[in-house]
Amino acid sequence: GAVVSQHPSWVICKSGTSVKIECRSLDFQATTMFWYRQFPKQSLMLMATSNEGSKATYEQGVEKDKFLINHASLTLSTLTVTSAHPEDSSFYICSAAAGRWEKLFFGSGTQLSVL
Amino acid sequence: DAKTTQPPSMDCAEGRAANLPCNHSTISGNEYVYWYRQIHSQGPQYIIHGLKNNETNEMASLIITEDRKSSTLILPHATLRDTAVYYCIVRGEGAQKLVFGQGTRLTINP
Numbered sequence: 001g002a003v004v005s006q007h008p009s010w011v012i013c014k015s016g017t018s019v020k021i022e023c024r025s026l027d028f029q030a031t032t033m034f035w036y037r038q039f040p041k042q043s044l045m046l047m048a049t050s051n052e053g054s055k056a057t058y059e060q061g062v063e064k065d066k067f068l069i070n071h072a073s074l075t076l077s078t079l080t081v082t083s084a085h086p087e088d089s090s091f092y093i094c095s096a097a098a099g100r101w102e103k104l105f106f107g108s109g110t111q112l113s114v115l
Numbered sequence: 116d117a118k119t120t121q122p123p124s125m126d127c128a129e130g131r132a133a134n135l136p137c138n139h140s141t142i143s144g145n146e147y148v149y150w151y152r153q154i155h156s157q158g159p160q161y162i163i164h165g166l167k168n169n170e171t172n173e174m175a176s177l178i179i180t181e182d183r184k185s186s187t188l189i190l191p192h193a194t195l196r197d198t199a200v201y202y203c204i205v206r207g208e209g210a211q212k213l214v215f216g217q218g219t220r221l222t223i224n225p
Contacts, residue, residue, distance in 0.1 A: 004158075034213075036215075043216060043217050044153075045215075046213075046214060046215075049211070091156070095158070095213070104211070104212075104213055108157055109156065109157060109158045111156070
């Protein structure tokens, strides 16, 4: 199946700093990518839909100025957690639609810990 | 997208078939049933999907009832590596995003 690469796998940062997470589709072009967040022992929560060349669409309750999404190319979307705080500590996962809409492929996730 | 209901947890013996149920009584005619699984601290992995016919691939079989209000994912010979949270998701035709419920935590016991 198609491969989605997410980097970094884990990151520790100080409160108040910003963290950028990259999501790449390695062997296909993804016009649409999705960002999810997952807290321990909970399900994945969709944060936003990222469309190449246009503004992201955020789910209700997700602060767009807090979680900046850039989808500048057909193979790369980035999520920047700005001015991170301990409550932003979570597992962040991206996914991409590989042309045909039937399947979404997921990255391996990024564990963010804010001290 | 229609809501799904799954048991929170299940156990299965290694080597046996694992049958994971899912209720989706409000599913509409153009909505597909998808199954993904998530092994601890990893991203979800696609397993299988179907509309109304039963489906089988190298990972699993999907049995959808005739009225489409429920389905069962079957892992024919479960191994310890099949221990994961399994998500049943209903997704509309042409819709791209997946909305995850709570899933079933499947534990395969030796």
